[in-house]
Amino acid sequence: MTEARSTTGQSPLLLLIATGMRTYREYLLRSISTGFRVHLFHVDEPTWEKEFVSGWTVLPSTLDGPAMARAARELHAREPVAGVLCWDEGRIHAASHVAEALGLRNGDPSVIWRLRDKGQTRAALDTAGVTQPRSVPVKTLDEALAAADLVGYPAILKPRGLGASLGVVKAGDAGQLRERFPFTAGMKGPDPEPLLYSTDQPVLVEELVTGEEISVDSVVQDGKAVPLFIARKVVGFPPYAEEIGHYVDAGDPLLSDPRLLEAIQDTHTALGFRDGWTHSEFMLTATGPHLIEVNGRLGGDMIPYLGMLATGIDPGLVAARVACGMAPGVMPSLRQVSGIRFFYVEHDDTLIESVSFLETDLPSAVERLVPVARPGAVVSPPPKGTVWGRIAFAIATGRSIEECRAALDAAESALAVRTGEDDTHRREE
Known part of the structure; x- marks a missing residue:
């Protein structure tokens, strides 16, 4: 089913592939709609998205690139599409088939597959001499043990085709690797990915590199990569790699660090x-930045939103402009710091009755307080819960990371959770 609304003006038509969770992605679509007409490909009739789109097509799947390409050609024949955009990790490869069919930018499925498949990423970067951890693809536990002997302990286990740190765990020795290998090998994403799991070697055993971990959201046009936002990660729940927070500083000195800029460009x-x-991830080691992974989409975890708060650069509009071959417009208009913290329950299989914040006397630096878990949800902390175990998050802005951290501490103290097992309680430090 295709629905189109009459529109006025000649703003470019952008084809958007899926939207994701409203909580995490509405801000992008809201911004894009101010400068573009948006046609949405989705598996259901839009709900909250209708406010921001000029039309939509309901398809059986948004994971089937060739099928979406046929629907896109029909749309393009009625009205030319200027660009294709997708920020969902599981759908960016399918979206590249659509862009290829229409002769638009980011339309090379082999390139996007090279980013989706971390094994291919490692191989391409090895050939180019980009600094990264040693990595060995494996299938079986015995192969993983042999690979760990090669890269050394502690070693990192990770699925080669998932994002959001799903399935990533550290093994300090052979005993821990034996114990934790099934966790990585059995991890599944939110969508079926049969092509990724058709490989004979679905797990990577990697060298552990240490330092501060960052993520870099970059805009790339005609091959030139320009970093816009650098997020300093806060990682918790060891030995797992759950990202429990991020800080973005508009004045981060890494934005002009020659070694990092060279690594970003060489990687792309x-x-x-x-x-x-x-959205690239690096470990800042004593010997320089090591590339951890590259994702061909906007960052998750509200990181682009943090970037917008910190710099004034609108990520939705920039991403849409680049998809359409337009000048991105990336001059900062703000210079401040923003941060986010995610909150979890303490025990596996916790029944949520309510999640709220007691907002009395919170500092003005608290920008947003967002309950995520709904009444009746059963959630768990990592490793069982991973990103789906988050029950709420808070965002703060300020003049420094320290100011943001203090505001997020106050927000955490104001978090009130009622579960099926106990009475309302407040999070305390």
């Missing part, structure tokens, strides 16, 4: 990524 050149938005 080696992978052949020429147009679009990427």
